[in-house]
Amino acid sequence: MDRSQKADSVAQLNAVFNEVGVVVITRNLGLSVAQSTVLRGKVRDAGATYKVAKNRLAKLAIQDTNYEGIGEFLTGPTAIATSVDPVAAAKAIVDFAKTTDKIEIVGGAMGALVLNAEGVKALASMPSLDELRAKLIGLVQAPATKIAQLSTAPAAKLARVFGAYAAKDAA
DSSP: OOHHHHHHHHHHHHHHHHHOOOEEEESSSOOOHHHHHHHHHHHHHTEEEEOOOHHHHHHTTTSSSTGGGGGOOOOOOOOEEESTTTTTHHHEEEHHHHSSEEEEEEEEEEEEEEEEEEEEEEEHTTOOHHHHHHHHHHHHHHHHHHHHHHHHHHHEEEEEHHHHHHHHOOO
16 A cells, blocks of 8 residues: 555545444454355444544544544454444444454544443444434424324214214114
8 A cells, every 4th residue: 555545545534533433342252254245244234334444544544533442452453433423333333242252342432522332332232323213203203193193082972972962763
């Protein structure tokens, strides 16, 4: 990798760090190519990215971003998972780490808040942004449904009473 390629790589990583909501640092402990492919697929399906980056370049890229605190995690064979959704990357990595001992969660950050491995696991247990939106929509729609049921209930009761009187008079 020549100097211009390194500069481009640092610029791309810096742009990523300025856009994302969470960064998770993992350590590769001998993942096979097949396992790595499965991991990348799961991370991609969650709406996140997973990238192996040179530690020195990543340390340069985190300068002047909210993620400067994760520099201490960038030692050894590391990879970086990122996502705009603060839970997606953490959830995908933690779920995959449960299936194999060949990947270690080192730590991460959510904005300026630096997380250790336990913090990343706690973050992964939270509902994702889409799940929270669905719950919120459900809560907003529930009162409207109840109001509609209440407003139609008296009319339905009146109709049944009139129907009963009509049936009684006809008999």
